[in-house]
């Protein structure tokens with residue numbers, strides 16, 4: 001009896017173990033299936049990337065052939081000695097040509113002698129940089145840019161439309177001539193300061209009217225050039241009857257920038273229609 005009991009217990013334990021193993025096998029099976037699906041997706045992704053890479057390579061190779069043909073065609077038009085010089089320098093320095101800007105070789109930054117600079121500008125003969133041996137060339141468009149003052153090259157900051165304080169320039173203001181106007185909105189009131197453009201002196205009284213300055217002083221704002229400028233009311237009270245030189249200078253600088261901006265805008269517009277008849281004449 002005792003032996004039978006022992007054997008039955010043994011059987012039960014073994015059956016439990018079998019059940020446990022079966023459950024585990026199920027879980028493993030699921031994991032294997034998930035991993036297989038992931039592998040399949042990844043393989044498809046890699047295949048897609050391979051196709052893209054092959055297309056890109058084909059496109060690059062096509063362009064390479066085109067560029068090589070263009071290069072050969074252009075080289076055929078260049079003096080042989082000059083080509084040899086170009087090859088030598090470009091092998092040694094990584095580039096064989098250099099732009100000249102503002103009297104300088106842009107590659108080695110060495111200043112050119114005036115005669116050399118003129119020769120490069122006129123383009124009548126080939127000029128080589130004394131210091132780095134690169135062949136020099138000149139691009140008038142870039143030279144113009146190098147000569148422009150800093151503030152003209154960088155884009156002008158534009159004043160905010162809804163700022164409570166606004167500065168304007170007027171070419172004519174009654175007997176006063178050129179003036180800077182400062183408009184200020186505060187507590188439903190608009191105030192107006194008028195300053196002489198040359199001296200920065202306050203002209204006349206500070207006027208106050210009801211409402212927003214655009215409604216209160218429409219005749220002053222219309223046709224005036226809006227400028228950048230912002231000084232607190234307290235600061236302006238401290239100015240008394242004359243604005244400080246720093247303020248006057250900054251208004252002048254911004255006026256110059258604004259005028260330059262307007263002139264470049266109008267010339268850009270003016271050039272467009274002019275190009276049409278020339279094109280027609282050429283064809």
Ligand SMILES: [Zn+2]
Pocket residue numbers: 098105106107108109110129130131132133134
């Ligand atoms: Zn150089």
